[in-house]
Amino acid sequence: MTTYTKQNQKPFLKFLIYGRTGWIGGLLGKICEEQRIPFEYGLGRLEDRSQLLADIRNVKPTHVLNAAGLTGRPNVDWCEFNKLETIRGNVIGTLNLADLCREHGLFMMNYTSGCIYDYDDAHPLGSGNGFKETDNHNYAGSFFSKTKSMVEELLKEYDNVCNLRMRLPISSDLSNPRNIVIKIARFDKVVNIPNSMSILDELIPVSVEMAKRNLKGIWNFTNPGVVSHNEILEMYKNYIDPDFKWVNFSLEEQATVLVAPRCNNELGTSKLKKEFPHLLSIKESLIKYVFEPNKKTSFGGCPT
Numbered sequence: 001m002t003t004y005t006k007q008n009q010k011p012f013l014k015f016l017i018y019g020r021t022g023w024i025g026g027l028l029g030k031i032c033e034e035q036r037i038p039f040e041y042g043l044g045r046l047e048d049r050s051q052l053l054a055d056i057r058n059v060k061p062t063h064v065l066n067a068a069g070l071t072g073r074p075n076v077d078w079c080e081f082n083k084l085e086t087i088r089g090n091v092i093g094t095l096n097l098a099d100l101c102r103e104h105g106l107f108m109m110n111y112t113s114g115c116i117y118d119y120d121d122a123h124p125l126g127s128g129n130g131f132k133e134t135d136n137h138n139y140a141g142s143f144f145s146k147t148k149s150m151v152e153e154l155l156k157e158y159d160n161v162c163n164l165r166m167r168l169p170i171s172s173d174l175s176n177p178r179n180i181v182i183k184i185a186r187f188d189k190v191v192n193i194p195n196s197m198s199i200l201d202e203l204i205p206v207s208v209e210m211a212k213r214n215l216k217g218i219w220n221f222t223n224p225g226v227v228s229h230n231e232i233l234e235m236y237k238n239y240i241d242p243d244f245k246w247v248n249f250s251l252e253e254q255a256t257v258l259v260a261p262r263c264n265n266e267l268g269t270s271k272l273k274k275e276f277p278h279l280l281s282i283k284e285s286l287i288k289y290v291f292e293p294n295k296k297t298s299f300g301g302c303p304t
């Protein structure tokens with residue numbers, strides 16, 4: 001699907017990106033600027049096929065990157081109370097875009113969620129046996145997860161689509177309240193469960209490379225391995241705030257302060273690691289991309 005200019009035979013790329021005002025969409029724009037990849041943000045709402053068609057005609061992209069979707073504010077519990085809006089954006093909208101891209105012979109990358117699995121007997125916590133891309137989904141406990149799971153099932157039929165299953169995104173921007181490090185540091189109480197997570201500073205550039213390589217299908221898009229809430233908060237204490245303290249609570253206690261249940265899981269990353277052998281483990285990536293660049297040295301010496 002890569003096209004070539006006649007003059008110099010270099011690959012020609014132009015990305016059409018959805019999610020201009022969003023966290024991931026914003027990062028994608030920055031990476032395209034850094035890599036000098038021509039791009040434009042889509043103006044259309046995903047549920048309006050005619051607006052999406054106008055974007056495709058105006059921008060004439062080689063690749064469409066979809067980082068638009070309803071994630072809920074302050075969190076995914078919002079989707080429980082706004083089900084039709086969630087369906088419109090996350091189901092009808094995503095399918096509209098995939099279908100239009102298919103009609104126009106365009107590659108579409110879809111930034112989606114790995115919150116479609118929960119630890120089970122075959123993939124127990126601590127086993128290192130992560131869910132594979134081919135495993136049947138076993139979690140639809142929140143409406144958000146239900147929509148993501150159903151759409152992924154349908155998108156499997158689209159051979160132009162690359163689905164990236166992200167989880168619990170973390171970035172080096174510690175001023176962003178949606179960054180999981182900041183979220184859990186600000187909670188009154190926090191559970192302590194190992195989970196797969198995605199370090200955006202490392203993985204979003206990988207996704208751009210995947211688009212360039214026209215990689216399609218379903219990909220678990222987290223760093224290899226798992227990290228627990230307490231391990232992250234220990235790093236936060238060691239690198240950022242030596243006086244930081246936190247209080248744990250159980251999953252049962254957590255359930256009393258949430259509307260919808262949350263899942264915990266490990267996603268297997270062999271497929272991604274085979275394509276990108278230098279991918280760092282979640283703990284290495286946290287230190288390299290998040291904690292080292294934000295390290296406060298005023299309290300003396302190297303963090304341990």
Ligand SMILES: NC(=O)c1ccc[n+]([C@@H]2O[C@H](COP(=O)([O-])OP(=O)(O)OC[C@H]3O[C@@H](n4cnc5c(N)ncnc54)[C@H](OP(=O)(O)O)[C@@H]3O)[C@@H](O)[C@H]2O)c1
Nearest residue numbers: 019020021022023024045046067068069071089112113166
């Ligand atoms: N952050 C996470 O925890 C997380 C984890 C895993 C996966 N993901 C997935 O990654 C994607 C992007 O996440 P994010 O954190 O960057 O989300 P975000 O910061 O909430 O941004 C969402 C973006 O989607 C746009 N949008 C929402 N509904 C739309 C619609 N119907 N048509 C067009 N644009 C629409 C928003 O634009 P407006 O402001 O104009 O509405 C905004 O630019 C989502 O699909 C999300 O589910 C996120």
